[in-house]
Amino acid sequence: MRLSRYFLPILRETPKEAEIVSHRLMLRAGLVQQQAAGIYAWLPLGHRVLEKVCRIVREEQDRAGAIELKMPTIQSADLWRESGRYDDYGKEMLRIKDRHERDMLFGPTNEEMITAIFRSYVRSYKSLPLNLYHVQWKFRDEIRPRFGTMRSREFLMKDAYSFDIDQAGARHSYNRMFVAYLRTFARMGLKAIPMVADTGPIGGNLSHEFIILASTGESEVYCHRDFLGFEAPAANTDFDDVAGLQGVFDRWTSLYAATSEKHDEAAFAAVPEDRRVSARGIEVGHIFYFGTKYSAAMNAVVAGPDGVERPVHMGSYGIGPSRLVAALIEAGHDDAGIIWPEAVAPFTVAVLNLKAGDSTTDAACEQLYAALKAKGVDVLYDDTDERPGAKFAKADLIGIPWQILVGPKGLADGKVELKRRADGARELVSPSDALERFSA
Ligand code: ATP
Numbered sequence: 001m002r003l004s005r006y007f008l009p010i011l012r013e014t015p016k017e018a019e020i021v022s023h024r025l026m027l028r029a030g031l032v033q034q035q036a037a038g039i040y041a042w043l044p045l046g047h048r049v050l051e052k053v054c055r056i057v058r059e060e061q062d063r064a065g066a067i068e069l070k071m072p073t074i075q076s077a078d079l080w081r082e083s084g085r086y087d088d089y090g091k092e093m094l095r096i097k098d099r100h101e102r103d104m105l106f107g108p109t110n111e112e113m114i115t116a117i118f119r120s121y122v123r124s125y126k127s128l129p130l131n132l133y134h135v136q137w138k139f140r141d142e143i144r145p146r147f148g149t150m151r152s153r154e155f156l157m158k159d160a161y162s163f164d165i166d167q168a169g170a171r172h173s174y175n176r177m178f179v180a181y182l183r184t185f186a187r188m189g190l191k192a193i194p195m196v197a198d199t200g201p202i203g204g205n206l207s208h209e210f211i212i213l214a215s216t217g218e219s220e221v222y223c224h225r226d227f228l229g230f231e232a233p234a235a236n237t238d239f240d241d242v243a244g245l246q247g248v249f250d251r252w253t254s255l256y257a258a259t260s261e262k263h264d265e266a267a268f269a270a271v272p273e274d275r276r277v278s279a280r281g282i283e284v285g286h287i288f289y290f291g292t293k294y295s296a297a298m299n300a301v302v303a304g305p306d307g308v309e310r311p312v313h314m315g316s317y318g319i320g321p322s323r324l325v326a327a328l329i330e331a332g333h334d335d336a337g338i339i340w341p342e343a344v345a346p347f348t349v350a351v352l353n354l355k356a357g358d359s360t361t362d363a364a365c366e367q368l369y370a371a372l373k374a375k376g377v378d379v380l381y382d383d384t385d386e387r388p389g390a391k392f393a394k395a396d397l398i399g400i401p402w403q404i405l406v407g408p409k410g411l412a413d414g415k416v417e418l419k420r421r422a423d424g425a426r427e428l429v430s431p432s433d434a435l436e437r438f439s440a
């Protein structure tokens with residue numbers, strides 16, 4: 001992408017309404033724009049990050065055996081009357097009437113709809129296990145939307161729903177998602193700790209929230225410090241290995257970790273003092289096993305091997321990609337701006353032309369830009385005629401992991417400068433050596 005032809009609206013001033021660093025940086029670096037309280041437009045740079053986050057989420061869902069579909073944002077109230085949640089959900093649900101005065105709603109979650117889809121097609125245990133997911137916008141009329149996309153009213157969610165014939169099967173489905181979540185967050189460079197959690201209006205009794213520690217987090221959490229050193233399961237994990245996945249689950253739940261709603265002072269006091277972490281955290285994912293709560297209410301039954309019909313066992317599994325973008329910035333920034341992990345960066349490398357208009361510099365930049373594009377590397381070429389200082393500041397602000405600085409001085413010695421955003425480390429290398437460093 002050529003910056004001169006891109007749409008990257010950078011704000012000069014730090015927006016006053018933004019209370020936390022990720023919100024400030026998302027506005028300043030032109031990632032999002034607020035449209036109404038808790039409702040954001042994703043501008044091109046932010047959209048690229050959101051898509052990269054979603055790609056990782058999808059890859060790990062697919063790896064764990066979940067199957068993607070897409071359900072609508074608008075749902076019929078009747079579906080929610082079946083489960084009894086239409087009245088229970090309260091003011092967080094945005095209720096809408098269509099032109100025929102029918103009660104509709106903007107979906108805050110999809111348990112009812114997926115249960116209705118399931119029951120219209122699946123009759124036998126032979127079709128199980130099944131896990132269906134989608135990535136779709138949700139609306140919850142939060143009483144206090146704040147912190148930008150961290151707690152918004154309209155937000156993106158990946159929600160998966162598992163179906164099993166019995167509790168043992170559902171347990172394995174839960175473990176699959178548990179392991180998929182560990183991998184998902186680790187791939188984004190985040191240390192997310194599974195913590196015993198409250199189930200809230202979703203219901204059920206087995207539930208974990210995946211929390212990353214951050215001083216700006218809204219949750220109060222307590223955990224064992226050793227979790228921060230745990231390695232996520234490998235890519236070749238066998239998701240059909242029931243005992244193996246249970247082993248991973250057991251290890252990741254062997255130490256104390258709980259949110260404030262589930263906090264147990266006595267158990268926490270048993271953790272050695274120097275291992276105790278009592279901190280704030282951001283909930284980036286939440287998984288639930290809730291048995292037959294919805295299937296029994298909505299008559300989603302399957303016949304077992306004995307021919308007897310029974311309500312299917314279900315779980316649901318959420319990740320908030322739009323919240324994750326903010327969480328990633330909370331976890332990665334400095335005074336100059338955002339520091340994206342490579343896996344989710346909007347561009348991997350920025351080529352900065354330090355003397356646009358100088359024919360040698362232009363030619364070297366064009367060559368680098370074309371070669372990087374040909375390799376499939378996400379590259380942003382700053383071909384504008386701004387001063388070098390302004391280009392450095394902008395590249396730092398938007399957090400591109402690598403910068404290649406190209407100017408006449410270096411080129412006279414056959415060199416360009418390669419700068420790593422994370423620590424500012426710089427190296428003089430030939431343009432072809434710089435190219436060698438990158439692959440798609
Ligand atoms: P919270 O406790 O933060 O209000 P929740 O428990 O109501 O969230 P879930 O129903 O578990 O949320 O939703 C699954 C995921 O969706 C959450 O883990 C979070 O990543 C994301 N999410 C939920 N609410 C919001 C929101 N208002 N803004 C952005 N992301 C959200």
Ligand code: MG
Pocket residue numbers: 209283285286
């Ligand atoms: Mg939750």
